[in-house]
Amino acid sequence: MRDDPSSRAIELSQFCLRPLTPEDEPKVLALWRAAFGSDADAEMLRWKFFGEFGHRAIVAEHVSGDLAAMFGGIPYVASISGSRHEVVHMVDNMSHPSYRGRIGGRRGVYVRTVEHFIHCFCGPGRAVFLYGFPGVRHFLLGRYMLQYNELNRPVCLEIDLREKPLLLKRPGVIRYMEQGDARLDRLAAEMDSILPFWMRRDRRFVQWRFLSHPKKNYHIWGAGRWWSRFISGYSVALDNGDEGVLVDLVLPSGVGEALSFISSLIQEWKFYGWSRVKTWVSSAGNCHTVLRWVGFKVIEDPLGIIPAGRCFDPSMKSVWMLNNLYYTMADSDLF
Numbered sequence: 001m002r003d004d005p006s007s008r009a010i011e012l013s014q015f016c017l018r019p020l021t022p023e024d025e026p027k028v029l030a031l032w033r034a035a036f037g038s039d040a041d042a043e044m045l046r047w048k049f050f051g052e053f054g055h056r057a058i059v060a061e062h063v064s065g066d067l068a069a070m071f072g073g074i075p076y077v078a079s080i081s082g083s084r085h086e087v088v089h090m091v092d093n094m095s096h097p098s099y100r101g102r103i104g105g106r107r108g109v110y111v112r113t114v115e116h117f118i119h120c121f122c123g124p125g126r127a128v129f130l131y132g133f134p135g136v137r138h139f140l141l142g143r144y145m146l147q148y149n150e151l152n153r154p155v156c157l158e159i160d161l162r163e164k165p166l167l168l169k170r171p172g173v174i175r176y177m178e179q180g181d182a183r184l185d186r187l188a189a190e191m192d193s194i195l196p197f198w199m200r201r202d203r204r205f206v207q208w209r210f211l212s213h214p215k216k217n218y219h220i221w222g223a224g225r226w227w228s229r230f231i232s233g234y235s236v237a238l239d240n241g242d243e244g245v246l247v248d249l250v251l252p253s254g255v256g257e258a259l260s261f262i263s264s265l266i267q268e269w270k271f272y273g274w275s276r277v278k279t280w281v282s283s284a285g286n287c288h289t290v291l292r293w294v295g296f297k298v299i300e301d302p303l304g305i306i307p308a309g310r311c312f313d314p315s316m317k318s319v320w321m322l323n324n325l326y327y328t329m330a331d332s333d334l335f
Contacts, residue, residue, distance in 0.1 A: 008120045012060075015068060015109055017116045020057035022050055024067065028059075031067040035094035043214045048074060048091065048333065052208035056088050056127060058117040060099075060109050068099035069113040075127060076199045076331075079192040080316070087199065088121070090132035091333055111145050122312040129321060131309035133332045139306040148310035151322050155288040156303075157296040158278045161270050164295065172260030173224035174268065175231065180207035183222060183231045187250065190232075194253050195285070196324040199331055201234065201250055209330060210236055210248075216335075221268065223252050223261040233261050237269065237277070238335055244269055246279035248330035251287055262294045280305075282327045303334065 009018035020028070025042060032040040049055040057072025071093045078087040095110040121127050131151065134142055142148050177183075180203030188202040199205065210218040218238055222231030232252035238245045251258040269277050280301070281287045292298070307327065311318035329335045 008058075008116075010116065012109075012112055014063045015112075016061045017058055017113055018061065019120070020049065020055060020059050020070065020072065024059060027061075027065070027067045028070060031070060031094060031096055032092075034096045034098065040092075041215070045092075047212070047214050051212070052204060056117070056121040058113050058120065060113045062099060066096060066099070069095040069110040071110070071113045071117045072121075073130070073132070076205070077202075078129070078197065078199050079188075079195065080128070080197050080321070082192055084200070085128045085313075086126065087129045087131065088127045089199075089331065089333075090130055114145055118312070124313045124315065126312075128313040128316060129309055129311050131307065131325065131327075131331070133305045133307050133334065135304050136306060139308055142308060146310060148308045149318075149322055151307040151309050151325055151327070152283045154280045154301065154305065154307060154327075155283050156278070156280050156299050156301040157288065157291050158276055158299050159266070159291075159294075159296045160276055161266065162275055164266055164270065172257070172264045173226055174261065174264045175222045175224045177220040177222050177234070178211075180204070180211060183229070184234070186230050187222075187232070187234060190253075191250060195326050197284075197321055198326045201248070201330070206234075206236075218247065219268075219272075221265060223257065232257060235261075235265055236330060237265075239272070239274075240278075242273065242275050244272065244274040244277040245329070245335050246277055247335045248328045249279070249281060249287060251290060255286075255290070258290050259294060262290060266294065280329050282325065284324050284326050287326075305332075305334075 009016055029040050029042060053074050055072055056075050057070060059067050060069040062068050073088045073090040075086050075088050078085050099109055184203040184206050188200045210220060216238060218236050220236050223233035224231055233250050236248035238247050252261055309322055311321050
């Protein structure tokens with residue numbers, strides 16, 4: 001059981017380092033504007049930090065009432081070698097340019113905010129791992145301040161659907177999913193014994209991440225079987241003009257079934273009129289290999305992201321976790 005959030009607040013010079021609250025929304029929007037020079041979407045902010053999974057976040061509040069820094073993210077349920085643990089996806093971390101260096105020394109207010117976050121939320125029985133998808137500049141800063149390291153590299157792939165024939169009959173059974181249900185819970189339980197390290201795609205995750213998204217409409221398909229109402233894999237795609245983005249993919253464990261699933265998805269994508277489909281998948285596991293078998297080609301990553309993470313449980317092997325985390329763009333907030 002976690003302690004009272006108020007007990008996590010500390011005073012530091014002219015700042016109070018404390019957990020983020022719903023009442024902070026106007027201040028977070030102002031901090032975003034100061035940090036990035038643009039306006040954040042309040043609805044998206046509420047969906048991320050005050051939605052189904054809540055948040056783990058620390059803010060540094062100046063005596064003036066301004067927020068000088070914010071660090072944290074969204075806590076997910078991960079399966080690590082079959083056991084469930086909390087893992088936090090770091091997102092929307094920022095500092096106010098007017099308050100940088102106010103405390104002095106190499107450990108300014110943002111670094112102190114990061115350190116207090118780790119003290120409050122990370123370690124055995126808490127968040128055992130943090131991860132995120134920064135660009136090069138923020139990766140280098142994070143490696144210095146947070147001591148995180150690269151995850152296994154993403155593989156960016158693309159398929160030209162104009163080169164694929166339209167078939168009258170689907171190669172396999174696929175089912176369009178309009179809500180999260182017990183099929184996803186069963187699939188997640190099966191995948192816990194197959195994938196060494198992943199964020200569980202149970203009905204709670206899929207309902208929040210995709211079906212409750214305030215801005216985007218996703219297409220979700222399950223890999224079906226003639227003899228069963230359950231699914232052996234699933235995928236999520238997003239319209240992007242005349243192209244599609246394969247945002248999430250959990251393949252059936254059997255290679256033949258996996259190939260049939262992807263081949264059937266290709267027919268669905270052609271039906272939507274997409275000319276191409278692009279995706280990013282972890283280099284851990286065989287997903288990128290199966291995609292290449294059905295016609296996807298490896299391309300240069302247009303996003304320039306460097307997935308990164310850090311382990312906070314000394315009983316776990318950090319290098320193993322970095323190398324074995326299976327992720328897709330569903331584990332990010334980029335699509």
